[in-house]
Amino acid sequence: MSQGADPATPPRDRATDAASEGKAPRTERGRRTMxxxxxxxxxxxxxxxxxxxxISGITRRAGVALGSFYTYFDTKDAVFRALVRDISDQVRDHVAPAIRAAPDQLAAEQAGLREFIGFVRGHKELYRIIDESEFVDPESFRLHYATTAERIAGRxxxxxxRGEIRADVSExxxxxxxxxxVFLGLRYGVWGEDRTPEDIAETIADMLATGISPR
Incomplete structure (x- = not known):
């Protein structure tokens, strides 16, 4: 749900990574099915x-046979865990190009937030899935946020x-x-779209640059 990207890391094959152990697709057709x-x-x-x-609802929506599901996933829990990882990867891969293209770090954070809110507006279901993972699979929930924070901390x-931001940045x-x-995505991506992603990101970029003290 939250955004983070490591500009030096190319996108992985999410379909291959997500399968239950020993069930990764080996063909392009298999990757498309998954x-x-x-x-x-x-x-x-x-x-x-x-x-x-x-599971039958999933295969109906996917337009595949029930047996195709079990080719790649053992259980409903397994596909849910895979989906949480997949959502994290989708967000990362969506915002990464904008972050890489930015001229400096403050511009990168602005671009990343803008792209994240835009992504959320097209994938509103991701908040329910990530929130529910706290109870369905707590380890996936924790890993989603921990790995995202780690990527942000790294950049x-x-x-x-490079001297673009203060030297004492930390976890x-x-x-x-x-x-x-996360919360701007919830407010302006899921609950309402009454401000543009560009406007929101610009507001936060200004806050990051100057704080909220009186000017």
């Missing part, structure tokens, strides 16, 4: 929640080394920045 299952699972879990969602430290700053992004 992608369809994950996309359908996002809609099924997003609309119905984990407990009311069903902040790199920027500090605290990374988690705070991630929290800003």
């Amino acid at each position: 992608r369809a299952i994950l996309d359908a699972a996002a809609l099924e879990f997003g609309e119905r929640g984990f407990h009311d969602a069903s 902040l430290k790199d920027a500090a080394t 605290v700053h990374a988690w705070a920045l991630m929290g800003i992004n």
